[in-house]
Amino acid sequence: MTEVRVEAADFDVSVEIARLRAGDARVGAVVSFVGTVRDMNDGDNVAELELEHYPGMTERALHDIVEQARARWPLYGVLVIHxxxxxxxxxxxxxxxxxxxxxxxxxxxxxxxxxYLKTDAPFWKKEQTPNGARWVDARVTDDTARAKWASR
Structure with a gap:
């Protein structure tokens, strides 16, 4: 099973993981990551984070990333909700x-x-700070994290 969703609504992690592994007795491992909004970035308080994307293009990019992972490892299920x-x-x-x-x-x-999601998925982030709104630039650390996979 592969599922990719881009949506405004919040998600329930336990419900989503239960659905991902439901009825598959082959599953011996479930690993998940949940990213959350921080209240501080680059030394400024963040009151709100807004994410924008290109519908269709974003979903295709996420599916491509998942397929790359599936080509590398024997996975039974993959779920990405952004x-x-x-x-x-x-x-x-x-x-x-x-x-x-x-x-x-x-x-x-x-x-x-x-x-790969942090570097290759077409999302744009805008933060609301006490100094006004600002777009969030890509981080060198994200590029470095992605680059390690080229040698693996």
Whole structure:
């Protein structure tokens, strides 16, 4: 099973993971990552984070990232949910969950998907700070995290 969703609505992690692994007795490992909105970035308080995307293009990019992970590791299920629109600190932004027979593959695939999502998915972030709105630039650390997969 592969499922990719880009939506404004929040998600329930336990419900989503239960659905991902439901009825699949082969699953020996479920690994998930949940990204949340922080209240501080680059030394400024953040009151709101707004994510924008290109409908259609974003979903295709996420599917491509998942297929790259599936080509590297024997996965049974992959779920990616990425929220868009305005969010406040503590809100969930993204869920990546992978199932496999063993934990090593599930951990690696989950990390790979997140590293590629941070650099290759067409999302744009705008923060509301006490100094006004600002677009969030890509981070060198995200590029470095992604680059490690080229040698693996």
């Amino acid at each position: 929220r868009i629109g305005p969010m406040r600190p503590l809100d969930q932004i993204v869920l990546v969950a992978c199932t496999s027979a063993h934990r090593g593959e599930a951990f690696a695939a989950c990390e790979f998907i997140m590293d």
